Amino acid sequence: MTKILYKKNFTFGYFRVILYSYNLEEMLKIKDDLIDLFEKKKGASVKSSSFTSVIKFANNETNRVYYYKEFLNRGVKDILKNLFGFYRAKKAFKAGHMLLRENFHTPRPVLFGIKKKYFFISKIFLITESVDGERTYEYIKKYYKMPMSSELIKEKRSMICAAGKEIGRLHKSGIFHGDLRVGNILISGAGDNTRFFFIDNERTVKKNRLPEKYRLKNLVQLNMLGLSHISRTDRLRFILSYIGVNPGLSETKKTLIRKIVFLTNKRKKQKPS
Ligand SMILES: Nc1ncnc2c1ncn2[C@@H]1O[C@H](COP(=O)(O)OP(=O)(O)O)[C@@H](O)[C@H]1O
Ligand SMILES: [Mg+2]
Incomplete structure (x- = not known):
């Protein structure tokens, strides 16, 4: 798995984003869409459960359509799990690839990531490629x-x-x-x-x-x-x-x-x- 890390400064400080993927090239192309996705300035919101936020968007460089899914905290248990690195996005990413390896249909997981503001995790997300189902x-x-x-x-x-x-x-x-x-x-x-x-x-x-x-x-x-x-x-x-x-x-x-x-x-x- 490849990892990239970048820092973004804003008026009152900075945030860091850590991204993981099996495909560095694609990850680098999608990286620039993330800031807009974080602020909901890109794509269209899709109906999802109350503990997630899902946005469908297109990337101009890859010419593909993707789904950005943000995992919201469901309570203390999630916060603790995140502290120990048991991210829901990571589990979904790995399970998606396992399904593909086993020859089942599932949207291809493209990357997952964590956005940190100082030491606090402020977003955990997964991007999958859109399927026409x-x-x-x-x-x-x-x-x-x-x-x-x-x-x-x-x-x-x-x-x-x-x-x-x-x-x-x-x-x-x-x-x-x-x-x-x-x-x-x-x-x-x-x-x-x-x-x-x-x-x-x-x-x-x-x-x-x-x-x-x-x-x-x-x-x-x-x-x-x-x-x-x-x-x-x-x-x-x-x-x-x-x-x-x-x-x-x-x-x-x-x-x-x-x-x-x-x-x-x-x-x-x-x-x-
Ligand atoms: N890769 C994808 N391709 C097509 N539709 C998707 C994809 N990912 C999510 N969706 C759409 O977004 C909805 C919510 O996604 P889902 O992962 O089920 O979130 P939740 O955990 O909130 O149920 C799905 O019902 C589906 O319609
Ligand atoms: Mg669902």
């Missing part, structure tokens, strides 16, 4: 408008099977996504050729073998999706296609499905959407 909810509502023709229903079913296969492949590789809500999957293409991009990877990890607890957690996170376009049979289709990739689970498939349903209902009661 759409948010799951919007994608489904847009492509699978009700009432659906039989052709469209067929296509939707293929998309659901493709999703089951892809998540199955993810788990088969021992990868757990820390927050696999459908909101963290971007989709492009259609039917069998649908592509699923995993985003928000700060808690994504690869294990030698995926523990049962993690498998269930991800499957419940996905099953929380509440859209009338996705029927109970579609959910079954998803899980069968998931098991198809993980044949070791086929003997206990009924128990697995029962657990998913039970835990999803429990979670819905705790967190009604």
Whole structure:
């Protein structure tokens, strides 16, 4: 990993920025956009959760579009973690590259960085390259408008099977996504050729073998999706296609499905959407 450091003076002092990347050339080209991004003078803000700030921007030198994501502190725990160098941006950067190495779709992490004012960390951020996927909810509502023709229903079913296969492949590789809500999957293409991009990877990890607890957690996170376009049979289709990739689970498939349903209902009661 390459690191660059620079200091910027302003009227009442200075700040330092430390940037890390695997690609020095690209990092140097993007570096000059950062001051404007810090001040929200560049790009367009994108809807994100309350503990992040996301901006989509284009870089003139690379001719590419990127997403700048700033990780805001969620409390004392984050502040302590940052002091010890456990930055969320760094975790997301590394996990993104791991996913790419393992042949999964995810926006390519370009760099991550820390802005320090004197000794205090004032910003922690990650830049990823833009992918042309759409948010799951919007994608489904847009492509699978009700009432659906039989052709469209067929296509939707293929998309659901493709999703089951892809998540199955993810788990088969021992990868757990820390927050696999459908909101963290971007989709492009259609039917069998649908592509699923995993985003928000700060808690994504690869294990030698995926523990049962993690498998269930991800499957419940996905099953929380509440859209009338996705029927109970579609959910079954998803899980069968998931098991198809993980044949070791086929003997206990009924128990697995029962657990998913039970835990999803429990979670819905705790967190009604
Ligand atoms: N590289 C990217 N390509 C395309 N869209 C992106 C990219 N990164 C972020 N986004 C968009 O920004 C939104 C918020 O990003 P995300 O990383 O999920 O932040 P949060 O942690 O706040 O959920 C996503 O839902 C997606 O629409
Ligand atoms: Mg997200």
